[in-house]
Amino acid sequence: MATGRHRYKFVDGEPRDELKCSICTFVLCDPQQATCCAKRFCKSCLDQMEDKRCPLCREPINCFRDGGINREIMGLKVYCTNSEEGCEWQGTINETNDTSIDTHLNSCPYQLVPCTNECGEKIRRSSLEIHLTDNCLERMVNCQYCNQRGQYQLITSSNHFDECPDLPIQCSNEGCNMTPRRRSQSLHNETCPKAIIPCAYNTVGCKKKMKREEQEKHNEDSITAHVQLTKKQLGK
Ligand SMILES: [Zn+2]
């Protein structure tokens, strides 16, 4: 596999063929010239070759470093590899220079960088801050209900919601639309108008069960029955 590390867009148009690797076809990276046919190859392309024969003339390969060509390549003007994303930087390939593209890419706002929280995402350097505060799955957040602090993925998972004491839960009594917090569920049930309760006169023997809100009407409707039950109880 050829590497082609120098896949750049050149400011002054395509460089001449002598500056390109005969294996990967990109601009040479640490150029080596073969003694057999005078073709040039990247050092890395040669290193990855399995049989050590010239890929063009099949002779046992013998190369020397081409310093002149390398100097020419180092001076080629290139656009930032993020130019299509909007970066207007121009400079050279020269790896030893502060104005080289490698140095620029270490601070280019358009460069994709791995999230510093190690969530696995790659983000444009200029958006990293927003990612870390608003989008990163590994960021720390507070639960919107109980305010507990934790990693976004854990705090918004069912694992937390299954335990969150302040999660609003729909009352399970038929017809009740209230959503008390988990910690107030039993308290709510004690006053929920839709909870099924035994008649307040169950101690004297009324077997009726009804929604709490119906107790009053039931008392009105059953005055006689309740009085009779009470008398019977007292009479014993
Ligand atoms: Zn190459």
Ligand SMILES: [Zn+2]
């Ligand atoms: Zn050759």
Ligand SMILES: [Zn+2]
């Ligand atoms: Zn850039």
Ligand SMILES: [Zn+2]
């Ligand atoms: Zn992240």
Ligand SMILES: [Zn+2]
């Ligand atoms: Zn919570």
Ligand SMILES: [Zn+2]
């Ligand atoms: Zn309820």
Ligand SMILES: [Zn+2]
């Ligand atoms: Zn009753």
